[in-house]
Amino acid sequence: MVKLHIKKGEESHFLYETTVDIIVEELLVSLIAIYNGRLKVQRICTEVEELADHGITMSPHMQGLADDQIEELKLTDDYSEQCQPSGGCIINIDDIGRRNGKAPIERMADVLKKTVKEAKDLISKKNVEAEICMTQLQVNQALQLLQGAVMIVYPMGLPPYDPVRCEFENVEDLSGTQAALEVIELENSSLWWAGKELTREKKLSDFIGKNEKTKVICKLQKKGQGAPARESIVNENEQKAMMAYYYRKQEELKALDVSGSDDSYLNNEWADSQNLKRQFQGLGSIRYDTVNKP
Numbered sequence: 001m002v003k004l005h006i007k008k009g010e011e012s013h014f015l016y017e018t019t020v021d022i023i024v025e026e027l028l029v030s031l032i033a034i035y036n037g038r039l040k041v042q043r044i045c046t047e048v049e050e051l052a053d054h055g056i057t058m059s060p061h062m063q064g065l066a067d068d069q070i071e072e073l074k075l076t077d078d079y080s081e082q083c084q085p086s087g088g089c090i091i092n093i094d095d096i097g098r099r100n101g102k103a104p105i106e107r108m109a110d111v112l113k114k115t116v117k118e119a120k121d122l123i124s125k126k127n128v129e130a131e132i133c134m135t136q137l138q139v140n141q142a143l144q145l146l147q148g149a150v151m152i153v154y155p156m157g158l159p160p161y162d163p164v165r166c167e168f169e170n171v172e173d174l175s176g177t178q179a180a181l182e183v184i185e186l187e188n189s190s191l192w193w194a195g196k197e198l199t200r201e202k203k204l205s206d207f208i209g210k211n212e213k214t215k216v217i218c219k220l221q222k223k224g225q226g227a228p229a230r231e232s233i234v235n236e237n238e239q240k241a242m243m244a245y246y247y248r249k250q251e252e253l254k255a256l257d258v259s260g261s262d263d264s265y266l267n268n269e270w271a272d273s274q275n276l277k278r279q280f281q282g283l284g285s286i287r288y289d290t291v292n293k294p
Contacts, residue, residue, distance in 0.1 A: 002208065003215040005128065006031060010231050012125055013038065013220075014134035020205035020212055024191060024198045030136065032186045035220060037139035038123045039182055040167060044146050045116045047163045051150070052112040054092055054099035056083050057162045063098050085153050108153045115149035118142075143168070184222055192219045195227050 004016045013035060018027060057063075062075050085104035093101040103109060119142040127134065147168050150158065158165040166172040174180035191198045193216055198207055208216050219228045234242065 002204070002212055003133065004031075005215065005217045006035070007217060007219050008035075008221060009219070009228065012128045014123075014125070015128055015132065016135075017133040018204070020203070020208065020210055020214075022204050023200075024202055024204060025200040027204060028189055028191055028200065029186060031191065031220060032184055032189050033136055034134055034139055036183055037136065037143075038134075039179065041119055041123050041139060041142045041146070043172075043179055044143070044164060044167045045120055047167070048112050048116050048146060048150065050094075050099060051104075051162075051164060052109040052116075052153075053103055054094040055085070055089065055102040055104070056100055056154075056158055057098060058100050059159070060161055065097060083154060083156055083158055086155055104153050112149050112153055115145050119145050184220060188223050190221060190223050192221065192228050193217070195230075197227070 001017045002020050004018065006013045006016055016031060016034065018030075059075075065073075065075070084102070085108055087105045087108050089102040090105055091101055092103040104112070122138050122142040122145075123134070150164060150168075160166075163172065174183065193207060196207065198204070198218075208214060221228060232239075
């Protein structure tokens, strides 16, 4: 099986194992599903952490309003009382006024936060360093873990406008957000290797050869963006190490320049031009002592 190291720009995302006989079109279907699935898991994790800290999302017409403004306008949130967390809640006001501030009790909040950590570990980029390949099964498992935890803490469900529920039901609206720029649609995707775009109709073997025991770096990106920029020869850590090395060398040279103007070395025995002559004459060990006379 050939191993693909999938990147976007210079950022590593995941490893994927496949065969060289696969059609590029079929390969893109799997890669895009995993890529977008990982983004979905990350978005849900962020929202679930907010859910654990500040409770459910307020109705859109109430978000951002102060309590006195809500009271003055006589606005109500029908779901605020219905969607109570299991075991009760504690008040933890959301500073940006997006959530109702009725957070789950500590025990229930821990359930959400521990599940978030497990889900993040399943789709973590550290799996690349550990040589663990990503599959759609792992993405689905992370989604199921998060959905199960939310159901435990909120057995009555979440409001239909809550981002967590929208993500689970695949009706999320990402328009106007940074997340929308990160998502890659299948029909608008392209896969690159060695500065070449892989043609969808061809097999992977047409580009990388028929050796199954191969590991290649491929880059995903949107169509029309041209070839991905070449990566720098040295990474950030190597560059820092090189700069530190040359800085130390520079300081050593400065120290040598300072010591080079010092003539104290002339007092050393090895710098005495008459030392060898005295050694031949047997005078090398003679010392003169000064005697103080009364």
